[in-house]
Amino acid sequence: MQNDLRRFRLTDGLLLALTLLPIVCGMAIKILFVPPGEGMDIAGAAIFFTIHAPLQELPITESQVNSWLVVLLMLFFSLWVTHGIRTGVSTKRQLLAEWVVEKTDGLVNDNMGPFFAGFSPLVGAVLALSACSSLLTLFGLFPPTSDLNVVGGWAIFVFFLITYYKLRCGPDYYLKSFAEPVSFLAPMNVISELATPVSMAFRHFGNVLSGVVISTILGAALQGLTASLLGWLPGVLGQIPFLQIGIPAVLSIYFDLFSGCLQAFIFAMLTMLYVANAFSLDVFQARQNKKKKIQSVS
């Protein structure tokens, strides 16, 4: 009994340490391999190394590495939260895990209906991945969501989901959806179909990136202001960055915390709404019934 408890505590501590490890790793990688920017430096993701693939060079960038770190962080956090989970026994973290799962289920059920109940793990994953990626800025790391390639990949994935669920209602339903409301508007519908992933990607990317750019500009401006106010003081006194203490944190509450979480929520929400709108349960069931009839006749 005593031994079991000790092993439980040990695993617990290990999982918690592994949860925090990706952040520490990210900071170490950033300090070791990313060259420090000078002054107002708004550059994209740093490229660590390039793999020479046969078709095209495959650069491994900061955004990729940071996304892997976020995935690891979430994996170990989920393991920690669900470690020693039992029916009936309510530890605090079990309550947390149950709350998250219940909320996600409720959200999916409210917005997509009971047919899409299996979607809640995906929606939860999108929500958590996006929010954690944006919140990486709090640790001074490069947020993967401020790279268009990352959010572009997610948006293309959503686009495939939309197309898949439209095709499940039958190819004729898919083709007919382009001829709404009148058939000569079909080119417009094709454009708006293609604009869906583009606008989703740009919305998320633009919001996070604008936060990063504004923070950088504000930092540079405060640096300049401090230098011009206190620069005449001799020695170390002139180099105290007294304006840069606290003021950027106020903006960071909006741009990093609020905007990051809000954009994650909106991305997940739009995923749900687009997929649910693409699918028509009546048409799907009519098609299934027709298939069953054909099978029973033959």
Next chain:
Amino acid sequence: MLELAIGIILGCCALGAGAAMIAGIGPGIGEGNAVAKACEAIGRQPESRGQVTTTMLMGCAVAETTGLYALIIALLLIFLAPGRFVNILMRTIG
């Protein structure tokens, strides 16, 4: 002469970026309207506050898209376009 040409390119890129951000007016007015209406709705029916807020945030995010397109155009004009244009200029001169 070359300096003048490059200067014109840089200046025009900066002007273009500034002009692109005029598009910020649209989402500003739109989101203001949305929030005003949401406030009215909450005032009329305080019990539906949660749902109104969620819907309003969604609507705001969608309305913001045009502004973000302008932002991306502006960023491209500042960071990407000058290098490209100067390269094109160099290539045409030879």
